[in-house]
Amino acid sequence: MDITFTNAALPQSPAPIWPADAWEQLRLQQILQQASERANTIHQPVLASFTHAVCPCDPLQYFQAFHTLHLGECFYWERPSEQRALVGVGATATIQTTGQSCVQEAAEIWRQLQAQAILGQGSAAIPDRTSGPLLFGGFTFDPLTPTTELWQAFPDGLLLLPYLLFHCDETCAALTINLQVAPDADIASLTAEISAHLHTLEQALARTLPQETDRLPAPSLQIEDLLSADLWMEQVAATVKRIKQGAFAKAVLARAVRVTNPRQDFDVIQTLKRLRESYPVAYVFAIQRQEQYFVGATPERLVCGADGQIQTMALAGSAPRGKTEEEDRQLGEELLHSQKNQGEHHVVVSTIQNALAALCSRVWVGDAPHLLKLKNIQHLQTPITGDMLPGHSILEAIEDLHPTPAVGGSPRQPALEAIRELEQLDRGWYAAPIGWIGHTGNGEFAVALRSGLLHGHQATLFAGCGIVADSDPESEYAESCLKLQVMLRGLSGEE
Structure with missing residues (x-):
């Protein structure tokens, strides 16, 4: 059983902060501050999760934009007929388990991770189903079967808490930021870093336009x-x-x-x-x-x-x-x-x-x-x-x-x-x-x-x-x- 925590990082950007609403920025800072204070109390990092509404967008545009940011590995999940999708990048937390008890162990770690978390959202009302932290991942078919080189990168159990997560359904869209906040964290620096990431994401989305599915002659596979x-x-x-x-x-x-x-x-x-x-x-x-x-x-x-x-x-x-x-x-x-x-x-x-x-x-x-x-x-x-x-x-x-x-x-x-x-x-x-x-x-x-x-x-x-x-x-x-x-x-x- 293994759990690791990381914080994504990009070079600071001099571009305008996004989202631009001052109240949203203040609310984000409050969430980070509360997480830092709790981290001081329990002497370990605390998960801070902040969700704010964004404009509806083709989830594949986010998947493509996330790749250009080099924030880490990406995932995609969509039920097209229900207009529901989840797209994530990076790993603020990685829950990795092995053996026949891999699912049970993952469930216990997720409970522990949430126990001290600080959750918040921006000014727009967002349904619970579209807000807050979530884990994405999967499990091996049979943990008793020896793993070959083909599946070496996929452990018996793997659940990822993404750094950035785009959610959308038929009624709304939102972006969740998940961060591990250390005791005595520099909140101003964290806020500036997040804002820079989001502005860079906004620029990447602007360059990522919906495209028709490739209609070139099918390759001879x-x-x-x-x-x-x-x-x-x-x-x-x-x-x-x-x-x-x-x-x-x-x-x-x-x-x-x-x-x-x-x-x-x-x-x-x-x-x-x-x-x-x-x-x-x-x-x-x-x-x-x-x-x-x-x-x-x-x-x-x-x-x-x-x-x-x-x-x-x-x-x-x-x-x-x-x-x-x-x-x-x-x-x-x-x-x-x-x-x-x-x-x-x-x-x-x-x-x-x-x-x-x-x-x-x-x-x-x-x-x-x-x-x-x-x-x-x-x-x-x-x-x-x-x-x-x-x-x-x-x-x-x-x-x-x-x-x-x-x-x-x-x-x-x-x-x-x-x-x-x-x-x-x-x-x-x-x-x-x-x-x-x-x-x-x-x-x-x-x-x-x-x-x-x-x-x-x-x-x-x-x-x-x-x-x-x-x-x-x-x-x-x-x-x-x-x-x-x-x-x-x-x-x-x-x-």
Whole structure:
């Protein structure tokens, strides 16, 4: 377990202070002063968090502008259909954990970090959901799987408190500044430094105009299986054999491909633009670690916590989209009535319902699965909601829910053991929780599907399939190729 604190720094700027409102500047100074006084009392740095309203802006403009400031690594999180986004840069605090208790340890550190924090906001009224400090990050799929060089920069658990955080939803936009304030801090100097950073950000935003998604001819990407199709299908057949022998009911096997762009490095911003245009109901995300970016557009929510209520979903069972409206309707009906897919889906529903029972006073499950239709694939989906018991958080829910049978298998432990033995793949953060948690306990984590790890002109993309007793290796391989198309289209722009 490791936690580090840093304060971002840029050269002082002689440009006008931003925001220019004198009351806002005074309020910021008051927050910093209160944090310094508390730091004097407890003899350690105290978190100061200040939020003020800003003009609405395309969140990708902030993502691009943040990169030009060289304040540190960036992250991006957006649900385009709901007009909600979070964009951050720098790390005022980094919570890094290892091992099987990585989620639990992260939750405890977050409680400690908030216990002495000083929070404030500017003159404009800002809803709680859009103000205050929050952590963004994720966890590894399986901390018991050895980490390879591919995922070396992504620890078992990582939650970042950004130095600057842009929040927006359908009603407002805000910027939060998070800073560790030391005892006897020079408040005037801190205020001047923050103001310089914000003015530099304002200049960067002015240079960062919304752009159309790149319409150049799609690059001819080179795609290579990390494990050959024949060997992967042999894994599927071996898994089916174990299932029929009674070892477990289901195991999810993943595969990966290496994609190379011979022309140039992959453009993360263009990739995010394409993903959000093509998959507006998905969670579109990117998190930077050194020179790598973990990027994706996942349809699967793991858990959402808001005002004492937990919302999650069961997502299992897949079919392609039809080329015509009639073919699409027929494929959807076949999915809804498929015994294999319905059985796989029921296992996921039951597992999630049982996991939430320990955290909730009541749990509601949708009457029947419905179709979640995405651009090139459709899934069976069932909503599940619970009233969270006092004193619990969504981080605890993550620990109980992950991995769901949709990405791990059932029963959980024998399925995970089979994956470790058979899969021959370091999943890293693929199919693992990624998301955020705020200071009020609200937050949202998704399962990092339809995703890949970008590094320069190469990307490693992942896809998985739920293997059950009547799985056919060739059909499962075809399904995995269908799922890989999401990121391949995001990287190339090819329809």
